[in-house]
Amino acid sequence: MTACTIDFEPVGRRGECQNNESLLACARRLGVGISSVCGGKGTCHSCKVQVLSGTVSKPTPNEREAFTSQELKEGWRLACQTYPLSDCKLTVPPESMTTTQRIQVEGLEVKVHPEPPVRAYRIQMEAPSLSAPDADADRLLQVLNQQHQLNCGKIDINVLRVLSTQIRSWNWEFQAVVRNDEVIALLPQSSHQLGLAIDLGTTKIAGYLINLSDGLTLAAKGVMNPQISHGEDIISRITGVVHSPDDGMLLQKLAVEAINGLCADLCAEANAGIEEIVEAVVVGNTAMHHLFLGLPVKQLALSPFVPAVSRAVDVKAGDLGLHISPGAYVHLLPNIAGFVGADHVAMLLATEVLPAKIPVVALDIGTNTEVSLIHDGKITSTSCASGPAFEGGHIKYGMRAATGAIERLRIVDDIIQYQTIDGAPPIGICGSGILDALSQLYLTKVIDEGGRITDNHPRVRTYKGQREFVLVGKEERGGKPAITITQHDIRELQLAKAAIRSGIQTLLEASGCPEDKIKQVIIAGAFGTYIDVASAVTIGMLPSLPLNRFQQAGNAAGMGAKLALISLTKRAEAQVVASRVKYIELAGAPGFDQTFIQASYLGQYRIIDGKREEID
Amino acid sequence: MAKDLVSTLADLKEQEALKIVEGRLSAGEEPLKILEDARKAMELVGKRFASSEYFMPDLVYSGEILKAVTDMVKPRMSKEAEIKRVGKVVFGTVAGDIHDIGKDIVVFMLDVNGFEVYDLGVDVPAQKFVEKIKESGAPIVGLSGFLALAFDSMKQTIEAIQAAGLRDNVKVMIGGGQISEEIRKYTGADAYGLDAMAGVSLAKKWAGAG
DSSP: OEEEEEEETTTTEEEOTTTTHHHHHHHTTTTTBBSSSSSSOOSSOOOEEEESSSOHHHHHHOHHSSOOOOHHHHTTTTTTTBBSSSSSSOOOOOGGBSSSSSOOBBOOOOOOOOBEEEEEEEEEOOOOOOOOOOOOHHHHHHHHHHHHOOOOOOEEEHHHHHHHHHHTTTTTTEEEEEEEEEEEEETTTTTTOOOEEEOSSSSSSEEEEETTTOOEEEEEEEEGGGGGGGGHHHHHHHOOOOOOOHHHHHHHHHHHHHHHHHHHHHHHHHOOOGGEEEEEEEEEEHHHHHHTTOOOOOOHTTOOOSSSOOOOEEEHHHTTTSOOTTTTTEEOOOOOBBBBBBHHHHHHHHTTTOOOOOOOEEEESSSSEEEEEEETTTTEEEEEOOGGGGGGTSTTTBSOOOOOOEEEEEEETTTEEEGGGGOOOEEEEHHHHHHHHHHHHTTSSOOOOOOOSSSSTTTTTTTTEEEEEEEEOTTTGGGGEEEEHHHHHHHHHHHHHHHHHHHHHHHHHHOOGGGOOOOOEEEEEEEHHHHHHHHHHHHSSOOOOOOOEEEESHHHHHHHHHHHHHHHHHHHHHHHHHHHHHEOOOGGGGTHHHHHHHHOOOSEEETTTTTEEEEE | OOOOHHHHHTTTOHHHHHHHHHHHHHHTOOOOHHHHHHHHHHHHHHHHHHTTOOOHHHHHHHHHHHHHHHHGGGSSGGGGGGGOOEEEEEEEBTTTOOOOOOHHHHHHHHTTEEEEEEEOOSSHHHHHHHHHHHHOOOEEEEEOOSTTTHHHHHHHHHHHHHHHHHHOEEEEEEEEESHHHHHHHHTTEEEESHHHHHHHHHHHHHHHHH
């Protein structure tokens, strides 16, 4: 059968469909990011595409479930269930693309000497004979000892299951991958040893494929966390699990399948095989960490917020259902306490703040914001419930950072200037835009320092008993409803920003560090990367400091995961960081309520003895 | 005639409000009438808070003004004219949850609306609620919780009240976080409130009926 050419629109990628692969498999190989939550089983219906021209296989029962007969007639199909029979042209709608959601994968690269926990050894074995009929495994261990002076005593069961067949097919020449005293994988001579670093976020998952021998990143990619369908924040996911324990297994599976899909995409991009991945590191907040491992979470969500495990964990990929080399280990960095988990440890690792003597604040802003203060050689950390407002949640026209979201906003002489993601017509406002809006409304005195919308601007109107500020009018949107910021939105933002500021303030007070002594503020995470720091300072979300003291570090948690993947020294350092951190629970901190109320005010100020002192 | 105390206080104009109170007192007005106006103003404050117009600091400020007003009025009041308490409420954040800001707001609103509130604090074990209900004889119980898992604690607390044979003596309201009718049913509470003013309305309704 001749190969068919597939044209993916609107991304404009075109290529040959090989070996009877599905449209999804073809898309993956060509680097077209079609989302697949179920991993190609036809059950999640996330890989919808429309066939514009060409002949394809008949709809499967799964597709009949996913579409109406009208939709099928229009050419709508699931990419994972559909096989091309001729050249085809397809439309991939935005909701099926993994790349529409802007997901931060880049971060500052930190150079580190590769010192991976796994090593591959080249093996040349003699074929057995009647006079030397020793078991294949025994002879392999012997060769490792003779040729490489290794005292391996263990062979992974998955390796044993394929050992005899594989080494014969490789004609007794291959590579044995060893971790501590265990043979965890066998690879052909030509294979690389790859590693997988995963930042498992509540909303997004970022993955990195790394060459373990030189530490270089071969591919990087982000996808949405499919657990979102079980709750946007970790608390609602935990609640779901507590009330129906089967959900725990389901959430674990969802995360693993998403990582499997991500991993397949990364391998396709780097032209690598998943069996070449012989080690993985996963970081996440404590809740994501526990849900990924299938650990109990109820005790984590209730005071005094105790994790099941804090120390680093090594677990076999096969035990988790992760599709990499089945004998490979997945290493989870240690958690700190409460919700401050391995991702924060990874961030501290990547930003190299540990040796710092000068005061440094490092924070990762999200639905939960983790903050650390490094002062006088000590680290204090806390977790603030900043809520979903900066992800667009609970905001009338809020949305995630996707096409059409207002991401930057300025008010100049009563004219609203804004920039949307991809330059598309505005459909809502995402976190960085929301922050800009709040700052601009404050600077132009449309809202007062208490956050109340005053009635002094032509764009202020009252709608359903509540004041709101019109960002994009109905006429500017061709008759669609105006995009506004309501009084209620502003209150939500104040709660979110007060949570972050009072978290920082509490750490400063607990460490006896005056705010103006902070020499560096490191802001990590996707949201933190895209925000205008000046806006965050204007509204008092971040301390009032010269802007050159702020550093936006990108996905530092992902970078830390990479470091821990390629360097044993960094892993040891992570353990040291985690054990040195002193965790402070905000709700139990003295004077927290007063601090929180002060921190809800807009403007630049210091909080001293529970009172605000303005700074011009 | 001096400006209206209700609107001045509700607009949080402290100096003006205190001046009005001073004027009315020296004109020999009945102190209870002034307090009644202050209560009406606080009701407006509560409404504005519920509609997002006011925010937490405004609430705190309104409390400070109210205290200043009561401090001025009280010495002029005869013993029997002490503010009549409209009912007793036992209130607290349930076990396992340590959130207090939302709870404090409801307690404050209940207080300024004339309720005698027994505030048990946060992370309150079920048994402590039971003891306080027995001791105070309060006919109204408020269970607060922000964490979704607090709903289990609410359920357990109501079960403990039931087990102590007190369930028929009290009306229980729940609030905080993402509360719905479904959760009310799950916990076995009598009603739920989405904001502080809803809590006050419930308490008033129950106090009136009981």
